[in-house]
Amino acid sequence: MTHINALDPGASPLDYYGFELRRHREAAGLTQRQLGDILNYTGSLVGQIETARKVPTPEFSERADAALGTDGMFSRLVELVLRSRLPAWFQQVAELEMRATEIGSFQTHMVLGLLQSPAYARAVLGALDQSDLEDRTAVRLARQRVFEKGEPPVFWAVLSEAALHLEIGGPGVMREQLAHLLSFENNPRINIQVLPLSAGAHAGLTGSFDLYHFAGDPTIVYTESYGSGHPTANPDTVKNCSLRYDHLRAAALSLKDSARLIRRAREERYGDAVA
Template sequence: MANIKSLDPGASPLHYFGAELRRLREEAGLTLEQVGKRVFLTGSMIGQIETAARVPKDEHVPRLDTAVDGKGALVRAWILAQRSRLPGWFQRVARMEATAKGIHVFQAQLVHGLLQTPAYAEAVLGVMSTRDLDTNVEARIARQEILRREEPPVFWAVFGEGVLYQEIGGPATMRGQLARLLEYADVDEVQIQILPYSAGAHTGLMGSFNIYSFDDQATVAYMEGYEDGWATINPKEVRARSLRYDLLRASALSPADSMELIARVMKERYEHRPDSDADSDSGPRPVA
């Protein structure tokens, strides 16, 4: 007998949507595969939507409602889900990174985790506690493998100029970290721009954020807090965040000029400063 996962409709509006989909599907006497065929998705995808493991696109919802004769119930439940915070499972950034086709990030204060060297990651993750630090660093570096896949996501990063000067881990760590960024100059799927101080007031003043786009589910806008993260699939909020990002890219230096600035800061600020940092150039290398 199949192992059918029990649902908790009260866990979140997205879980409620999934539970409603299962209820209506079962009332209609339909299998996952039968519903999937009607809406041009796989049965596995329908099952993952029911258990809130996947987020449907807006265009899927009316088709799902029609397929299970929901009479608008799923459409109404989807409106509620869009307006809510996504559940905790979806705040696991690594999961979004692993399945996204496009990752757009703005970081005002530090290099994004997908581009960090082991030494830089150790300095960042060890600020509050060194407990399980080696494991946490290994996990962060392992996430970077998505950029080395045969078909990697398009990764676009806009960093505030202060990221280059915020000395995390000491001069040697910073040298290694900026050198790592320079290695991506010829990697088409990775684009790096620096937002210069001269840009003045800009649309990212409220803080860093990420946007994840997918082939088969809704785009997610995400922002980290100190203890947890905030994520939304609300189209209005996603569009607003996407506009902010487009304006940040327009205000930033070009990728080529950004690489020149990174190289200049690395040489002028960190290259001739001796210290006792361990060699931070170890770890995975990008593949052009």
């Protein structure tokens, strides 16, 4: 077990967060249990975060800032903590998501991470590996805070209809996930189109990919394979994938028809009517 006195605050953002949490708690004259009671968490969880054994969430950080009067310090720091806990090969992608002015994504078989509900994300991440599942789920969901920025990116997602039928996590999880997709129906910055199975052969048969557009910087194409990511600004690749994406959007259903299909899949496949 890590001992707090042995924590090196410069070792990682998580260690620094834990070091600062204990320092501010002790300065306030609170025990771990007392702080936990104030935050509506257990004292054990406070201790685990202080000893860098548990990853803090944005909600925990907001409450800690309010309780300890730290002027948003923990809320700012948690962004670094969560990003640092992403797989090393994916950290660059998280940076692209934060910097992009527009993101285009094509997914062949499941809902992409930026649009996943908590239970769906947990089921995806736990399909093969159950270790540290809650922490890994929190880290994935934290990426969605990109949509809470003062100027969030415009996001376009082309989602294969197959993703609506691949039952990840069971019917209840899928009902929740499809409802989550429908919650963006009137958000002009988050646009979801479904590529129907009836489209047949299409421009995305090679696989999923993302396009990141920036103000003043070249567009980047991102693809991934098992355990590795492949971002590139190669002009030929960008041109090819941009053309493919235009064709995918043209072949996909309209935004309204996509929402109707998602709603129908939720009602008919997962047994829960939606108004």
